[in-house]
Amino acid sequence: MSTPDQKVAVITGASQGIGAGLVDGYRKLGYAVVATSRSIAPSDDPDVLTVQGDAADPATAERVVSAAIERFGRVDTLVNNAGVFLSKPFHEYTQTDYDQVTGVNVAGFFRITQLAVEQMLRQGGGHVVQVTTSLVDHASSEVPSVLASLTKGGLQSATKALAIEYASRGIRSNAVSLGIIRTPMHPVEHHETLDAMHPVRHMGEVQDVVDAIVYLENAPFVTGEILHVDGGQSAGH
Structure with missing residues (x-):
């Protein structure tokens, strides 16, 4: 069971793929x-609390952070x-489409990050x-x-802005910038095409992303960093 000094991570989009990893x-x-x-299911692990909700809804953010503080x-x-x-022609x-993507990617970042930063x-x-x-x-x-x-580019800029705004108060802000990661989202018949879209000639694995974020977690001198985990895509083609 959790102890008062046990650290606590809040993870959104956590039911499958990268989030589950x-x-x-x-x-x-x-x-x-x-x-x-x-659609996240309850966990048998007493140190994993699951909260169902739409990331685009600010009420979900309130419930998630309140639950974290109440439980842990x-x-x-x-x-x-x-x-x-x-992906569509503009x-x-x-x-x-616009409402859905901005809702999850931008609104879904905004309120939960505010609440988490207040607690931090x-x-x-x-x-x-x-x-x-x-x-x-790229x-x-x-x-x-x-x-x-439009949306993830905004998050990337916000990552640096948050890092600078809160650097003197002990809050770090970083990002991982991904290529295509092998998850259930990508049907097997598309894998060969997706592999070829990376200079290293293969997609990334969920563990690659997890390892990158764990590195950032354990790097107290790193903040404002955009860590590319993309098989070389951002470097060139």
Whole structure:
């Protein structure tokens, strides 16, 4: 069971893929975890509290952070992993597409990060991590994705702004900027094409992302960093 000095991580988009990998990764670090997504199931682990809710809804953020404080007494790390990616020619995006992507990617970051930072200030420190995409730095003619650049690019800039605003108060802010990661989201028949989109000629694995975020977690002198975990995409083609 949790102890008063056990650190606590809040992870959004935590039910599958990268999010589920992060829950395991933070538990291995000894953290208690508050895991949230729309469809997340209860956990048998007494140190994992699951909270169902839509990341785009500010009420979900209130419930998640309140639950973390009520159950574990603190919030040491927030990983803003929940995200929506929708690739379409720019002129074909609908208002519904826009609302969905900005809702999860931007509104889903805004309120929960405010609440987590407020708690971190009370504690005297913490760590906020954003999950973004290397398409922000390296747009691709093969993957039209203006909404990803608009929203995740905003998060990438916000990552640095948060790092500077709170650097003197013990709160670090970093991001991982991803290539294509092998998750259930990508059907097997597309894997060969997706592999070829990286200079290293293969997709990343969930563990690659977890390892990168664990590195940032254990790097007290690193803040404002955008760590590319993208098989070389951001470096060139």
